[in-house]
Amino acid sequence: MIDVSDVYKSFGQNHVLKGVNLKVQDGKSMVIIGASGQGKSVILKCLLGLTKPNSGKILLNGVDPNSAQKNIILSKVGMLFQGGALFDSLPIWQNVAFRYLHGKQKINASEARKIAIEKLERVGLKKSFADNFPSELSGGMQKRVALARAIASQPEIIFFDEPTTGLDPIMAQVINDLIRELVVELGVTAVTITHDIQSVRSIADEVALLHDGIIQWSGLLNQLDKSKNKYLKQFIAGSTVGPIETLR
Amino acid sequence: MIGFTAQTGRIFLTFCSFIGELIIFCIRVFANILIPPFFMRAFFSSVVQIGWLSLPVVGITSFFTGGALALQIYAGGARFNAEEVVPSIVAIGMVRELGPVLGGLMVAARVASSIAAEIGTMKVTEQIDALTTLSTDPIKYLVVPRLVAAILTVPLLVGVGDSIGILGGYVIGVTRLEFNNTIYLINSINYLELWDILSGIIKGAVFGSIIALMGCFFGIRCEKGARGVGQATKSAVVSASVLILAANYFLTEAFFSS
Numbered sequence: 001m002i003d004v005s006d007v008y009k010s011f012g013q014n015h016v017l018k019g020v021n022l023k024v025q026d027g028k029s030m031v032i033i034g035a036s037g038q039g040k041s042v043i044l045k046c047l048l049g050l051t052k053p054n055s056g057k058i059l060l061n062g063v064d065p066n067s068a069q070k071n072i073i074l075s076k077v078g079m080l081f082q083g084g085a086l087f088d089s090l091p092i093w094q095n096v097a098f099r100y101l102h103g104k105q106k107i108n109a110s111e112a113r114k115i116a117i118e119k120l121e122r123v124g125l126k127k128s129f130a131d132n133f134p135s136e137l138s139g140g141m142q143k144r145v146a147l148a149r150a151i152a153s154q155p156e157i158i159f160f161d162e163p164t165t166g167l168d169p170i171m172a173q174v175i176n177d178l179i180r181e182l183v184v185e186l187g188v189t190a191v192t193i194t195h196d197i198q199s200v201r202s203i204a205d206e207v208a209l210l211h212d213g214i215i216q217w218s219g220l221l222n223q224l225d226k227s228k229n230k231y232l233k234q235f236i237a238g239s240t241v242g243p244i245e246t247l248r
Numbered sequence: 249m250i251g252f253t254a255q256t257g258r259i260f261l262t263f264c265s266f267i268g269e270l271i272i273f274c275i276r277v278f279a280n281i282l283i284p285p286f287f288m289r290a291f292f293s294s295v296v297q298i299g300w301l302s303l304p305v306v307g308i309t310s311f312f313t314g315g316a317l318a319l320q321i322y323a324g325g326a327r328f329n330a331e332e333v334v335p336s337i338v339a340i341g342m343v344r345e346l347g348p349v350l351g352g353l354m355v356a357a358r359v360a361s362s363i364a365a366e367i368g369t370m371k372v373t374e375q376i377d378a379l380t381t382l383s384t385d386p387i388k389y390l391v392v393p394r395l396v397a398a399i400l401t402v403p404l405l406v407g408v409g410d411s412i413g414i415l416g417g418y419v420i421g422v423t424r425l426e427f428n429n430t431i432y433l434i435n436s437i438n439y440l441e442l443w444d445i446l447s448g449i450i451k452g453a454v455f456g457s458i459i460a461l462m463g464c465f466f467g468i469r470c471e472k473g474a475r476g477v478g479q480a481t482k483s484a485v486v487s488a489s490v491l492i493l494a495a496n497y498f499l500t501e502a503f504f505s506s
Contacts, residue, residue, distance in 0.1 A: 050377050074383045085378035087370075089293075098382050102389070103285055149382075 001026050002047070002157065002189060007056030009042055016042045017053065018213030024206070029183050029190040031200045033235060034210035035244055040193040041082075043210065044161055047191065048079060060157055075105065078150035078158040078188075082165055084142040086134035086149070093130040096120060096148045105153060119148040123178055140171040147175070151182055158183070160192040164199050176202035197236060200224070209235060211244060273465050277391050290393035298359050298394070298460075299401030303408065305358055306351050310409035313346055314338060314416025322425050334425065335432045336439035338417035343440060344504075347410035348448045349496050352455030355402055356488040360463040363394055364484035367467025368477040376468070386468065395460040402456030403449040410448060447503045454499060455492045462488040 004022040008015075016039040024030040034040050045051035046058055049065030058065060063073040086095045093116035099105045100112035117127050123144040134142055143163065150158055163179060164172035176199050183190045183203070192203050200207055201221070208218035209232050217229040224236070234242030317338050325331045367390055370376050379386045414436055421427040463484045470480040 045377075048377075048381055050380060071383050074381055077381060079378070079381040081374045081378055083373055085374040087375055087378070098384075102287065103383055105383075106285075 001059075001061060002030075002191065003057070003059040004043070004047070005057040007043070007046060007053045007058060009039070009046060009051065009053045016213060017046070017056075020056070020210070020213070020215055022208060022215060022218070024189055024191060026189050027187050029180075029192065029203055029205045030208060031192045031194060031204035031206070032208045032210055033193075033195060033197075033200055035195065035235070038210050039213055040195075040210055041161065044159055044191070044193055047159065048077070049074065075099075075153070076156040078153070078155035080143075080146050080150045080158070080160045080163055082162040084134070084146040086142060086145055088134055091131050091133055092120070092125075092137070092145055093117065095134065095145060096152050098149065099153045115152065116148070119152050120145070122151070122182075123148045124174075139166050140168075140175070143167065143171075143175055144178070147178060147182070151186065154186070155188060157189045157191075158186075160190065160194075160203075162194055162196075163192060163203075164194065164196050169198075172196070172198065173202070179203050211235075269469070270465060273468070274461060276387055277395055277461065277464070280385070280388050280392050281396065283388075285388065287389050287393050290389060291397055294394045294397035295401055297362070298355070298397050298456075299405060302355050302358055302401075302405055305354050306405050306409045307412045309350055309354050310342070310347060310413035311416035311419075313350055314342055314413035314418075315420040317341055317346065317413075318417035318420040318425065322421075331425075332435070334421055334427070335417065335435035338421075339414050339436040339440050340444055342413035342417070343410045343444045343448045345448075345496075345500070347413055348406045348451035348455060349492065351406045351409040351452065352402065352459070352492040352496075353489055355398075355405060355455070356459045356462075356492060357485055359398070360459045360484040360488040361481045363460065363463025364467040364470070364480045365477055367464060368470030368480040371468060371470045372472050372476060391460075391464040391468070394464060395457060398456035398460035399453050400456075402459065403452035406448055406452030406455075407445075410445070443503075447499070450503075451496060451499050454495055458491045458495060459488050462491065 002022070002024040004020055007017050007020045009017040020043055022030070032040055032043065042051060046053050047060065047065060049070045052066050060073050061076065063069050065073055087098070090098075093113050094101060096116035096119050097112035100107050100115060101109065113130070117130055120130060121127065125141065125144050125148070129137065129141070134145065137145065160179060163175055167175060179190075179192070180203050190203070192199065194200065204221045206218065206220055207224055209216045209229070211231050216231040217227060219227065224232070227233070230243050234244050240246045318334055321334045321337045322331055325333055367376070370390070376386045376390075379389055418429070418432055418436065421432045422429045466480040466484040466487070470476050
């Protein structure tokens with residue numbers, strides 16, 4: 001379970017998170033939506049222990065990701081970064097099997113390669129791509145590799161940061177469907193941040209809208225279109241008129 | 249007046265914060281050198297990048313510097329009939345000062361910039377965050393292998409540079425200045441002491457650590473965008489070069505002041 005209680009985070013005078021509260025039950029897929037610059041990436045970095053909140057409490061399966069036990073919980077976490085964040089200097093299979101080639105989960109290289117190829121095939125990539133370098137793949141393929149890396153070590157929790165950014169609508173839907181399949185198949189707890197409503201409808205069990213540093217609305221996916229929340233209605237409609245200020 | 253004081257204070261505080269950040273970074277890096285896991289593949293790759301691939305630039309620079317040094321000492325020595333000191337002064341000058349300093353500066357230009365650009369790009373493309381989420385400490389994976397490789401290979405580069413520099417002096421001495429080749433060689437070797445060579449090698453190790461630390465430090469604190477990477481690269485080369493020259497003075501003072 002993911003439990004976020006009253007989390008505040010500021011960068012100088014810029015107060016990004018102003019008391020975020022969020023709970024994600026085991027095996028559920030939560031999608032956090034919100035306009036650009038509202039702190040979606042910051043909350044994700046706090047969840048991963050990459051940024052320390054000024055105050056508040058974050059627990060991933062009962063462990064604080066900013067504590068000394070950080071590595072214990074990170075070994076059970078998968079993360080899909082917005083740009084893929086694949087390591088340029090390593091071939092695809094070593095990117096996917098990174099955990100198995102280094103550190104505590106280290107196994108021999110041929111075993112690691114076998115797992116990497118298995119995961120690549122699971123996300124629809126052929127074995128022949130295993131020895132390519134990330135720069136030799138298209139954006140959509142890189143996203144698939146990043147997805148393969150995120151699921152490689154059988155995580156209990158997976159985070160997805162803008163999984164469809166920069167992809168064409170068809171490839172975006174392919175990635176959305178893959179994410180949904182994997183979340184159901186692996187039974188993991190998932191948190192996705194996005195501003196793509198199509199992704200929300202494909203991936204989410206539950207949705208939360210982050211605006212002005214707090215969660216303005218949260219609920220089940222089937223409540224999304226019925227909600228009277230004015231922030232949510234404006235966001236779904238993509239309207240320039242409403243409580244979410246727009247620069248024109 | 250208040251504005252000026254505030255501005256000066258702000259600059260001073262920023263500088264203090266920067267120094268503090270650098271000291272904490274260095275402590276973290278050196279504290280991690282002997283603690284497993286060790287990333288041997290990253291280490292050997294760094295040995296090739298820092299040591300092997302820097303050989304041509306260090307060799308060519310040293311050869312021409314040795315030649316120019318021979319010409320200068322010959323011209324200067326001729327003013328008081330001391331042309332015969334050319335071989336020994338070239339050898340001592342290369343081994344004690346020019347070999348380590350020029351080698352260090354050339355490696356700083358080539359390696360500190362490349363380390364800062366590579367790590368900086370990794371930072372802005374979230375690869376460093378990805379390392380952390382894969383339970384791998386970026387300091388251990390990115391910094392320690394480069395630091396150890398630089399500490400081990402830069403002294404070797406200095407040794408090779410010293411030899412090629414002396415060879416440059418020899419070639420010019422024999423072909424342009426009409427020295428007898430046997431006498432030139434004997435004079436080069438006879439006046440050279442073991443400590444001359446060792447001091448240069450120690451300087452090489454210190455300069456190697458400066459190069460790797462500056463490259464990694466500015467790469468890791470790189471700010472977003474192409475401008476951030478450019479700034480990190482520039483800062484790494486400038487600071488490594490300045491620190492090498494400053495460290496060279498203090499090491500020379502420590503080794504030879506008596």
